[in-house]
Amino acid sequence: EVQLVESGGGLVQPGGSLRLSCAASGFSFSSYWMHWVRQAPGKGLVWVSRIIGDESVTSYADSVKGRFTISRDNAKNTLYLQMKSLRPEDTAVYYCVRGGSSLGENWFDPWGQGTLVSVSS
């Protein structure tokens, strides 16, 4: 069974840092694009970042560029999101999502259960 389990969320003050982790199992992790998608309370879905299987390509939403860093450890089947200079508007549930294994397969399936990040003083 394909499974994604996020961890690392919590309450952090504005300007602070947090690192999210996502443990993947049940598939060939290194073969897939992986993404982070977030959802602010009561709001819609927003794509945050993606990383290719061999880590050679990453992309970010403009709202997090320069503050967030996506990475992965294929030996540990784990995806990360390092978040710095956090702002109240970064408050959201962060989902780890599997993308495709080949060019053009950019649908998101499956999704992890999400981890809540709250940025507040």
Next chain:
Amino acid sequence: DIQMTQSPSSLSASVGDRVTITCRASQSVSTYLNWYQQKPGKAPQLLIYAASSLRSGVPSRFSASGSGTHFTLTISSLQPEDFETYYCQQSYSTPFTFGPGTKVDIK
């Protein structure tokens, strides 16, 4: 960035009704369009990918079509478990943007 819109933003329907949700892109996304269902407090789940391909395990009452800038998701006969929120998402270019969602509730 490609902007996605959905209509209606919400709809009320009854079990057994046929419902259609429309998604429009601000520029052509070819068939790089996906649909997700989200239950309250849960992660979204993929229903349809590549505009019209039904994900394995998704009931056949769900169907979708479209290309370019205009897409539709149809539920042929609403079941009690279908009263949820539906999002479209373009996967043509980053940032991969989502529509604002359509909430389907019970009339």
